[in-house]
Amino acid sequence: MKRGFLVAIGAAVTLLAGTRARAQGVGEACAASYEQAQQLVRDRALLRARAELRLCASSCPAALARDCQRWSKGVERDMPSVALSATSAEGRAPGRVRVLLDGAPLVEAIPKDPIEVDPGRHTLTFEDAAGTSVVAVVTVSPGDKALPIAVRFPAAPPPGAAAPVRPRWPLVLASAGAVALGVGAFLGVKGHIDRSELRGRCAPGCTASEVEAISLVWKAGAISAGAGLVAAGVGTVLYFQLDPVVPAAPSAGSAVLPDGAALSLRGSF
Incomplete structure (x- = not known):
C-alpha cells in the first residue's frame, strides 16, 4: 500500500514537471514571436512579420494574443x-x-x-x-x-543576321609582328649604311664607341625581326585555326x- 502510494506521488510529480516544462516552452515561443513580429513590422518585412504574428496569436496568453491580432490587421492592410x-x-x-x-x-x-x-x-x-x-x-x-x-x-x-566571325586578336598579333619585322629590316639597312659611311670616314682608325654603336643597331634589328617573325607566324596560324564565333x-x-x-x-x- 505504502509502495503504491509512493509510486502514485512520483508519477504525479513527473506529470506536473512535464506540464510545467511544456508551459515554459510555449512561453518562450510566445515571447520570441511577440518581440520578433514587432521588429519585422518596423523593418517592413511584412511577409515574415505575418508568420510571427500568427504564431504569437496561437501561443501567447489572451492579452498578448490580442496585441498580435491587432497588429496582424495592420500588416494585412499594408501588405502590397x-x-x-x-x-x-x-x-x-x-x-x-x-x-x-x-x-x-x-x-x-x-x-x-x-x-x-x-x-x-x-x-x-x-x-x-x-x-x-x-x-x-x-x-x-x-x-x-x-x-x-x-x-x-x-x-x-x-x-x-549574325554571321559567324573569326576572332580579331590573332590579326592584331600578326599585324604587330609585321610591324616588328619592318622595324628590324629598317635597322638592318641602317646598320649597313652606317658601316659603309664609317669605313669611308675613319677606317681603320675608328673609335670603339663608333663601332659599338653600329653593332647595337644590328642587334636591335635582329631581335625585332625575330620577334616579329614569330608573332606574325603565330597570329596567322591562330586566325585560321580558331573556330569562328557568333556575336551576340x-x-x-x-x-x-x-x-x-x-x-x-x-x-x-
Missing part, C-alpha cells in the same frame, strides 16, 4: 501585391515565364492572381524558356494592391512600370 504579366515581341503569350525577385526565385510560372511582396525597391527578372530575360526595377509602397508589372520580351534576331545580337525588351516605361537589355544564358 504585384500583378505580373508578360508578352512576346509580337504581343502573344511567351509561354512559361520564370520570375526572380531580387535574385531569388519568386514563381516558376506567372500566376493569374497577384503575388504578395514586401514594401520597398525590388528588381524583378523575367526569364522565358529560351533564356531571354527582361529586368524591371520597381518601388512597391505599403498598401499597393495588384500593382501592375508588365514586360514585353524582345524579338529574336532574324536568321543569318543586343536587343531590348520593355518593362511597363506603374510610373512609366523602362528598357532592359536582353540576355541569353
